[in-house]
Amino acid sequence: MKFTWFHLMPWPHLPDDFREKHRSVWVDIPSTIYDPVRGHAVYNEYLDQLEYADSLGFDAIGVNEHHQNAYGLMPSPNIMAASLARRSSKSALMVLGNSIALYNPPIRVAEEFAMLDVISGGRLCAGFPVGTSMDTNYCYGTVPALTREKYAEAHDLIIKAWTQDGPFPFNGRYNKLRYVNCWPKPIQNPHPPVFIPGGGSIETWDFCLDHDYNYSYLSYSGYLRGRKLLDGYWERAAQKGKDNSPYRAGFAQIICVGETDAEAEKLYAEHCSYFYNRCLHIYGGFADAPGYRTIKTIQANVLSQMTPTEAAKLPLTPWKELVEQRMVVAGGPETVRQQLEELIKDLRVGHLFCLFQIGNMPGDKVRHSTKLFAEKVMPKLKNIWPDHADDNRFWIKPIQKRAVPARLAMEAAQ
Amino acid sequence: MMDSRTLKVSDGRAKIQVLEAGHGPDLVFFHGAGGVTAMDPFLDALSRRFRVKAPLLPGYGESDGGDNFRTMLDITLLGLDILDALKVENPLVVGHSMGGMLAAEMAATAANDIKRLALIAPAGLWLDAHPIPDVFAALPADYPALLFHDVKLGEQLITAGVNLDDHEFLRGFLIQASRQLGFAGKMLFPIPDRGLSERLYRIKAKTLLIWGDDDKLIKPVYAKAFREKIRNTDYVEIKNAGHMVTLEQPEAVISALARLAA
Numbered sequence: 001m002k003f004t005w006f007h008l009m010p011w012p013h014l015p016d017d018f019r020e021k022h023r024s025v026w027v028d029i030p031s032t033i034y035d036p037v038r039g040h041a042v043y044n045e046y047l048d049q050l051e052y053a054d055s056l057g058f059d060a061i062g063v064n065e066h067h068q069n070a071y072g073l074m075p076s077p078n079i080m081a082a083s084l085a086r087r088s089s090k091s092a093l094m095v096l097g098n099s100i101a102l103y104n105p106p107i108r109v110a111e112e113f114a115m116l117d118v119i120s121g122g123r124l125c126a127g128f129p130v131g132t133s134m135d136t137n138y139c140y141g142t143v144p145a146l147t148r149e150k151y152a153e154a155h156d157l158i159i160k161a162w163t164q165d166g167p168f169p170f171n172g173r174y175n176k177l178r179y180v181n182c183w184p185k186p187i188q189n190p191h192p193p194v195f196i197p198g199g200g201s202i203e204t205w206d207f208c209l210d211h212d213y214n215y216s217y218l219s220y221s222g223y224l225r226g227r228k229l230l231d232g233y234w235e236r237a238a239q240k241g242k243d244n245s246p247y248r249a250g251f252a253q254i255i256c257v258g259e260t261d262a263e264a265e266k267l268y269a270e271h272c273s274y275f276y277n278r279c280l281h282i283y284g285g286f287a288d289a290p291g292y293r294t295i296k297t298i299q300a301n302v303l304s305q306m307t308p309t310e311a312a313k314l315p316l317t318p319w320k321e322l323v324e325q326r327m328v329v330a331g332g333p334e335t336v337r338q339q340l341e342e343l344i345k346d347l348r349v350g351h352l353f354c355l356f357q358i359g360n361m362p363g364d365k366v367r368h369s370t371k372l373f374a375e376k377v378m379p380k381l382k383n384i385w386p387d388h389a390d391d392n393r394f395w396i397k398p399i400q401k402r403a404v405p406a407r408l409a410m411e412a413a414q
Numbered sequence: 415m416m417d418s419r420t421l422k423v424s425d426g427r428a429k430i431q432v433l434e435a436g437h438g439p440d441l442v443f444f445h446g447a448g449g450v451t452a453m454d455p456f457l458d459a460l461s462r463r464f465r466v467k468a469p470l471l472p473g474y475g476e477s478d479g480g481d482n483f484r485t486m487l488d489i490t491l492l493g494l495d496i497l498d499a500l501k502v503e504n505p506l507v508v509g510h511s512m513g514g515m516l517a518a519e520m521a522a523t524a525a526n527d528i529k530r531l532a533l534i535a536p537a538g539l540w541l542d543a544h545p546i547p548d549v550f551a552a553l554p555a556d557y558p559a560l561l562f563h564d565v566k567l568g569e570q571l572i573t574a575g576v577n578l579d580d581h582e583f584l585r586g587f588l589i590q591a592s593r594q595l596g597f598a599g600k601m602l603f604p605i606p607d608r609g610l611s612e613r614l615y616r617i618k619a620k621t622l623l624i625w626g627d628d629d630k631l632i633k634p635v636y637a638k639a640f641r642e643k644i645r646n647t648d649y650v651e652i653k654n655a656g657h658m659v660t661l662e663q664p665e666a667v668i669s670a671l672a673r674l675a676a
Binding site (some may be wrong): 016027137138147283285286287290291294295307 | 480481484531548550551552553556578579580581584585588589591592593594595597598599600603604605
């Protein structure tokens with residue numbers, strides 16, 4: 001079982017009346033709310049947390065890409081991963097990922113990901129999301145109905161740039177390149193493992209299965225609701241005659257570990273409330289631009305599309321319900337272990353993207369929860385898939401002899 | 415209720431439903447982003463004075479094949495292919511909103527073929543001083559105030575029967591929005607400007623611009639911008655009407671069209 005310590009990097013200083021005063025945390029949130037001097041402390045604290053996770057033995061540390069929002073402050077996840085490449089030594093770098101339809105030309109992603117893979121000695125996991133509609137359509141102006149075609153072409157170009165010797169011409173619909181020539185190339189051969197985070201589009205299932213990419217479902221409505229989607233994915237895998245290695249699938253989960261169930265509520269409830277209330281306060285008009293989802297996906301009804309009234313209620317969900325519905329997995333180490341075991345086996349996932357820093361949760365609480373998890377929960381779940389222990393198709397293959405940054409070498413010597 | 419038939423056009427890449435009714439001079443009507451149906455009261459009124467043919471763009475009604483059309487040029491040529499397939503002699507070409515943008519593009523591209531053109535509150539230009547609201551981020555409840563002078567009428571015509579809290583209804587609504595606005599987005603998203611202002615000079619048609627005086631989506635000031643670029647224009651501004659001037663003041667619109675046809 002692979003555990004990724006995943007950061008969203010939310011803005012932790014949204015005012016108490018944010019919901020009342022503003023219609024959305026994304027796209028048109030006033031830029032005046034952002035304070036760069038406070039931002040300096042926030043970014044550095046968040047990077048410290050990721051480095052701390054590396055030191056505790058998480059399999060990967062994870063970052064992602066979002067734009068124009070206070071939900072997640074990484075317009076460029078590659079900048080974060082570059083910093084982590086030099087300040088971590090063991091974990092995979094899970095960049096989940098670059099919204100490849102937005103890069104012009106997308107060869108930029110092939111180059112930057114290759115740089116990260118080379119700098120880190122082959123520790124990169126390459127994520128290729130389509131991107132949320134807020135990011136892709138409303139912030140970056142991609143025509144909704146063309147988003148998926150652009151995405152598919154960008155994917156083909158990047159993989160070709162990594163796997164084929166350059167230079168070669170690429171005559172795409174959206175990219176006309178006479179000389180594609182990726183310098184540097186990634187260390188991992190033929191290329192870093194590819195992770196596709198899905199928001200619920202069923203076309204993505206076939207795409208992942210056909211290429212043997214990991215499919216990961218990212219949602220905040222918990223694994224009880226995520227099941228419908230993962231069940232569909234596994235059913236599709238069987239139809240296509242694919243094996244059922246759990247490493248084909250991943251799931252993201254908010255996790256809060258305390259010494260006891262009561263301590264978890266006491267320490268973390270307010271921060272989960274901040275997250276659901278403010279970080280997920282997304283104006284309905286920005287949630288899904290018409291044309292962004294395919295008709296097939298809407299018809300398949302796997303999204304459990306929330307009505308406006310249901311969506312409005314979500315942020316007001318009290319702690320007890322968040323925990324009961326497993327939107328948040330929280331409690332003492334044994335409670336968390338039990339629930340995650342259920343999640344992992346029910347969804348049949350080999351990758352868990354663990355969210356420990358929630359909303360405005362301060363660093364000391366983040367470290368407390370992370371440490372309890374690393375010491376008392378993770379070891380007991382590590383070997384949950386013994387039959388697939390040798391399946392390394394969906395994981396990094398770092399080189400053995402890796403350079404050690406001088407400063408880390410000095411610290412190690414002291 | 416209008417007659418309906420479907421045509422295969424553009425080398426078989428598009429299936430186009432055409433609504434037809436009426437007697438009189440030939441008129442081809444290109445609809446706006448909200449689409450039209452066989453029950454449309456404006457088309458019904460129009461068909462009392464004209465022989466109306468209203469093709470539906472891919473994603474609207476039974477029309478299909480939108481995936482084969484991506485750029486404004488693709489869609490302009492689709493429009494011209496539809497016009498060819500309708501086999502009408504020298505028709506009055508009319509477009510409303512998005513359909514006006516398309517009709518203007520067609521008239522600029524096939525300048526010698528389109529001789530009479532009516533643009534009703536057309537999209538296609540962008541003035542920084544008068545930004546057009548983002549219809550793609552608007553919620554259904556916002557439409558009446560955005561599109562109508564008489565908001566109550568807008569509520570009756572647009573939002574009556576809309577119940578987004580019903581899961582089945584919501585799904586149907588999302589599918590329709592995805593088909594229709596998904597295609598419209600190729601012309602209008604995120605800013606309804608695909609360079610038309612640089613092509614308007616080519617239009618040779620006698621052109622009539624029609625606007626509702628209380629259009630809150632594309633303000634009447636845009637009429638001036640169109641008239642500055644098209645050489646032979648007339649302008650009619652209709653009182654007590656918003657962007658859906660066709661539904662709010664159909665008779666005034668039709669009288670203006672009849673004068674152009676005469």
